[in-house]
Amino acid sequence: MPSPFPNGADPSPHHHRFHSTVSETKLRRLNSLILLLRLASFCFALAAAVFMVTNSSRSPGSPSWIDSEPFRLVFAANAIVAVYSLFEMGASIWEILKGSTPLPEPMQLWFDFAHDQVFAYLAAAAGAAGAAEARGMRGSGACASESAFCVQGDIAVALGFAAFAFVALAALASGFRLVSFLVTGSRFPLS
Amino acid sequence: MPSPFPNGADPSPHHHRFHSTVSETKLRRLNSLILLLRLASFCFALAAAVFMVTNSSRSPGSPSWIDSEPFRLVFAANAIVAVYSLFEMGASIWEILKGSTPLPEPMQLWFDFAHDQVFAYLAAAAGAAGAAEARGMRGSGACASESAFCVQGDIAVALGFAAFAFVALAALASGFRLVSFLVTGSRFPLS
Numbered sequence: 001m002p003s004p005f006p007n008g009a010d011p012s013p014h015h016h017r018f019h020s021t022v023s024e025t026k027l028r029r030l031n032s033l034i035l036l037l038r039l040a041s042f043c044f045a046l047a048a049a050v051f052m053v054t055n056s057s058r059s060p061g062s063p064s065w066i067d068s069e070p071f072r073l074v075f076a077a078n079a080i081v082a083v084y085s086l087f088e089m090g091a092s093i094w095e096i097l098k099g100s101t102p103l104p105e106p107m108q109l110w111f112d113f114a115h116d117q118v119f120a121y122l123a124a125a126a127g128a129a130g131a132a133e134a135r136g137m138r139g140s141g142a143c144a145s146e147s148a149f150c151v152q153g154d155i156a157v158a159l160g161f162a163a164f165a166f167v168a169l170a171a172l173a174s175g176f177r178l179v180s181f182l183v184t185g186s187r188f189p190l191s
Numbered sequence: 192m193p194s195p196f197p198n199g200a201d202p203s204p205h206h207h208r209f210h211s212t213v214s215e216t217k218l219r220r221l222n223s224l225i226l227l228l229r230l231a232s233f234c235f236a237l238a239a240a241v242f243m244v245t246n247s248s249r250s251p252g253s254p255s256w257i258d259s260e261p262f263r264l265v266f267a268a269n270a271i272v273a274v275y276s277l278f279e280m281g282a283s284i285w286e287i288l289k290g291s292t293p294l295p296e297p298m299q300l301w302f303d304f305a306h307d308q309v310f311a312y313l314a315a316a317a318g319a320a321g322a323a324e325a326r327g328m329r330g331s332g333a334c335a336s337e338s339a340f341c342v343q344g345d346i347a348v349a350l351g352f353a354a355f356a357f358v359a360l361a362a363l364a365s366g367f368r369l370v371s372f373l374v375t376g377s378r379f380p381l382s
Contacts, residue, residue, distance in 0.1 A: 069330075070323040121315045121359070128316035129323035132261040136327055139260075168312070179370045 034173050035092040041166035042085035048078040048159035055152045063142065063149050070133035071153060077126035078160050081119050081167060088112065109178040109187055116171035123164035130157040225364050226283040232357035233276035239269040239350035246343045254333065254340050261324035262344060268317035269351050272310050272358060279303065300369040300378055307362035314355035321348040
């Protein structure tokens with residue numbers, strides 16, 4: 001059995017308080033690292049969504065992000081990633097302050113890892129689709145008269161790729177926590 | 192230390208022969224599962240690359256996959272995934288027959304997991320870019336006169352997504368093997 005507590009209930013949720021100081025320091029370092037990754041992915045995803053959603057000019061007949069399927073995907077994916085990262089930042093701060101996870105521990109670890117993986121693939125796909133669309137616009141000559149629209153679209157796509165990179169790193173960290181929990185019965189780094 | 196053999200050399204490469212029968216059966220099952228995932232991702236990636244590379248008609252002036260950046264990405268990504276899957280199938284068969292990995296064990300496990308992750312993101316990105324391009328072509332009316340070109344492009348993109356799904360599953364399996372090795376010092380499933 002991977003977990004010594006098959007029903008998912010940890011009988012001593014606060015036993016890490018009695019760990020050695022080395023473990024405590026390592027745990028605090030990992031939690032801070034995860035919080036930092038969440039903050040970075042939140043900032044980049046929010047910036048990408050805002051850049052994309054403001055990417056239309058007032059004059060009628062000029063292009064708008066809402067007319068382009070891939071640009072709508074970039075906005076939606078980055079908005080989802082931003083909301084998710086905000087929620088995860090809250091969970092991370094909760095954990096640093098209270099020493100326990102908001103959801104029951106196994107559920108929280110599986111939730112984090114599964115969503116990190118799925119949203120990393122989503123962000124990668126949205127970035128690639130947006131980059132293809134931006135390239136296609138440039139190729140079709142639409143950017144000659146609407147240069148600002150194309151540049152702002154490129155920036156939004158690039159910010160989305162930065163958000164993807166931080167979500168993918170967070171997926172590695174949460175995968176490490178999950179495996180650590182499954183193997184040793186606690187989410188702390190192996191010491 | 193995660194590994195009891197810090198220099199990466201396992202002093203008894205054949206010690207799994209003396210494991211219990213339960214472990215042996217589990218190991219064979221995991222290796223067969225990985226081989227099956229490799230085979231599926233190879234077939235789908237090869238089919239996607241072939242469908243994409245044959246997607247041009249003889250008559251001059253008609254569209255060809257080579258004129259489209261995203262379609263070239265779909266071809267290149269799926270060709271890379273097919274070659275990689277073929278190599279990994281060879282490694283998997285070698286391991287089933289000989290009981291040891293072709294590369295030194297830690298290197299092989301890190302190699303598998305890292306490449307699975309990277310190529311899964313690559314395949315997802317290529318699929319999304321190709322899907323955006325296919326949609327854009329349909330929207331711009333290019334498919335009215337070139338229906339076969341568009342349908343074949345759609346099929347290639349869909350096959351590429353299937354290859355992505357199997358590479359992502361293989362990444363989970365190789366991640367499990369890697370963690371199992373780092374924690375217990377052997378790549379076999381925890382029994």
